Amino acid sequence: MQTEIVISGFGGQGVLFAGQVLSYAAMDSDKHVTWIPSYGPEMRGGTANCTVIVSEEEIGSPLVMNPKAAVVMNLPSLDKYEPLLVPDGVLIANASLIDREIKRTDLDAVMIPANEIAEEIGEKRLVNMIMLGALLAKLPVLPVEDVKLSLQNHLPERHQHTLPLNYEALHKGAEFALQGETAKV
Amino acid sequence: MAKELLKGNVAIAEAAVRAGVEAYFGYPITPQTELLEHMAKRMPELDRVFVQAESEVAAINMVYGAACTGARVMTTSSSPGVSLMMEGISYIAGTEIPMVMVDVMRGGPGLGNIAPSQGDYNQMVRGGGHGDYFPIVLAPASVQEAIDLTVLAFELAEKYRTIAVVLADGSIGQMMEPAELPEMQEVDRQTPDWATNGAKGREKRLLSSIYLQPEDEEKTNLRMLKRWMEIEANEVRFNEYFVDDAEFLVIGFGTAGRVAYSAVRAARAEGIKVGLLRPITLNPLPSERMADLAEKAKAFLVVEMNTGQMLDDVRLAVSGKAPIEFYGRLGGVVPFPDEILEQIRIMAQQPPTDTNGHARQRWFERMAVLD
Numbered sequence: 001m002q003t004e005i006v007i008s009g010f011g012g013q014g015v016l017f018a019g020q021v022l023s024y025a026a027m028d029s030d031k032h033v034t035w036i037p038s039y040g041p042e043m044r045g046g047t048a049n050c051t052v053i054v055s056e057e058e059i060g061s062p063l064v065m066n067p068k069a070a071v072v073m074n075l076p077s078l079d080k081y082e083p084l085l086v087p088d089g090v091l092i093a094n095a096s097l098i099d100r101e102i103k104r105t106d107l108d109a110v111m112i113p114a115n116e117i118a119e120e121i122g123e124k125r126l127v128n129m130i131m132l133g134a135l136l137a138k139l140p141v142l143p144v145e146d147v148k149l150s151l152q153n154h155l156p157e158r159h160q161h162t163l164p165l166n167y168e169a170l171h172k173g174a175e176f177a178l179q180g181e182t183a184k185v
Numbered sequence: 186m187a188k189e190l191l192k193g194n195v196a197i198a199e200a201a202v203r204a205g206v207e208a209y210f211g212y213p214i215t216p217q218t219e220l221l222e223h224m225a226k227r228m229p230e231l232d233r234v235f236v237q238a239e240s241e242v243a244a245i246n247m248v249y250g251a252a253c254t255g256a257r258v259m260t261t262s263s264s265p266g267v268s269l270m271m272e273g274i275s276y277i278a279g280t281e282i283p284m285v286m287v288d289v290m291r292g293g294p295g296l297g298n299i300a301p302s303q304g305d306y307n308q309m310v311r312g313g314g315h316g317d318y319f320p321i322v323l324a325p326a327s328v329q330e331a332i333d334l335t336v337l338a339f340e341l342a343e344k345y346r347t348i349a350v351v352l353a354d355g356s357i358g359q360m361m362e363p364a365e366l367p368e369m370q371e372v373d374r375q376t377p378d379w380a381t382n383g384a385k386g387r388e389k390r391l392l393s394s395i396y397l398q399p400e401d402e403e404k405t406n407l408r409m410l411k412r413w414m415e416i417e418a419n420e421v422r423f424n425e426y427f428v429d430d431a432e433f434l435v436i437g438f439g440t441a442g443r444v445a446y447s448a449v450r451a452a453r454a455e456g457i458k459v460g461l462l463r464p465i466t467l468n469p470l471p472s473e474r475m476a477d478l479a480e481k482a483k484a485f486l487v488v489e490m491n492t493g494q495m496l497d498d499v500r501l502a503v504s505g506k507a508p509i510e511f512y513g514r515l516g517g518v519v520p521f522p523d524e525i526l527e528q529i530r531i532m533a534q535q536p537p538t539d540t541n542g543h544a545r546q547r548w549f550e551r552m553a554v555l556d
Contacts, residue, residue, distance in 0.1 A: 020190070020361065027190050027363040035190070035361040039216060039299065060447030062360050065521040154190075 002055035009073025014128030019050035025150035034062040126169035133173025198223035208234035210247040216355035217289035245273030255380030261287035275314025279394030283342035289358040292517025300517025301355035306494035320348040322468040328362040422465040431460030437488035448525035472502035479506035511544035
């Protein structure tokens, strides 16, 4: 069994880094993992995405036609990946930058105002960690605590002081995703 | 060493550093630029040589010069850059000196694009430059294999005084996977008995690719051929998956090979007895193994990210003993496992029996994507 996750947004939203954080956590948990970015002119602005596959066994293709989960940080990413998700897939969408509803009804979807939550925390650049936290709450691929540990283990020394804010962002994201669930019940 | 999460390009560069590469010459080009960037950082801090040349033509000739001294040298590039290097590569081959080159292939021909492709199979496997020579070509399918084959490339190049090419594609270069790097090797400053490293106190040596007398050139070509035949006898490498009871066999290398692995595993889950042969050496190709497998396989499916360049070599190896089908994606498009799975299903439901005609033609008709 493998779990495929696409993380997509504008260049600069931390899309590739969020995927790497997930990949480090998978590696540290002795799972197989691949991370592959879009590496075209996107790097110079426009949309960027990466695909992360986490698996218990050797991974073949690092790309899939129909991923299990998508974290979309802007409208073009939602338009692209909403139709591609597998039935009952997980969709985490950034409500701050997306002004339409999610069309599919078979998805486990969360519209999360990630930019507003980031501003509440006081650091706009945490949008990616908030959305990653929401993903982990919905997708049982890795526990949030493992991801926190990997951040601590792999974040360069000069960024270590940002750990508490990153942890807070992960938790706020997860909290929001689960709140939505309780509200539905 | 513990596993690290490494990008293919960086992993290849660091593997070369740890294998004791003494001098690197290159010119940036996507999708292998991180490789050169890593070298730019690492080589000076280890007091080794890094030069970003003014062009690929300059870079390969710097490699030529440095290799003549017996130093462990390498260059890396991507398709259009490699094309620019071809004159120098032929001179290096003709001078019979070791050199490691990495080609992180992208879509082509021409400027093409920066997406992953396998369109340079023919160029590298046939040598690329002019004249009679045979480079070793190694095709990694993962970040770990890219590391291992980079180290191996130095060993083989020096053992056989030949060119060894690591032929990756943009997907291998850009992908991150957990992988283990080798221990740092001391630079082992070789002074082989052919090196032109200063003749003080000894007889002078000459390294050249000029043999004005055809008989001398013929002798040289035969000497190179002899070494190549040793390589063919000793250095064939491949991986096999689910081959033992396989009725159908998929053949693919590099990224196409690992995508095919996903498809083969899915097909097995559906009960289709299919296996995968993934050549690691493209030159020499595991042709004998293909011929053996053709004795019992009902049919072959060759999968590539080109128009079927290895397909022609598989056809030669199989020599009509089994029908062969082909599936390819081109121009930088990477196939999804689902596409290959569909081809395997078609093959299993209606095993091809017709060995007439060309698999490329049948694939082209199945694709039918052109207006």
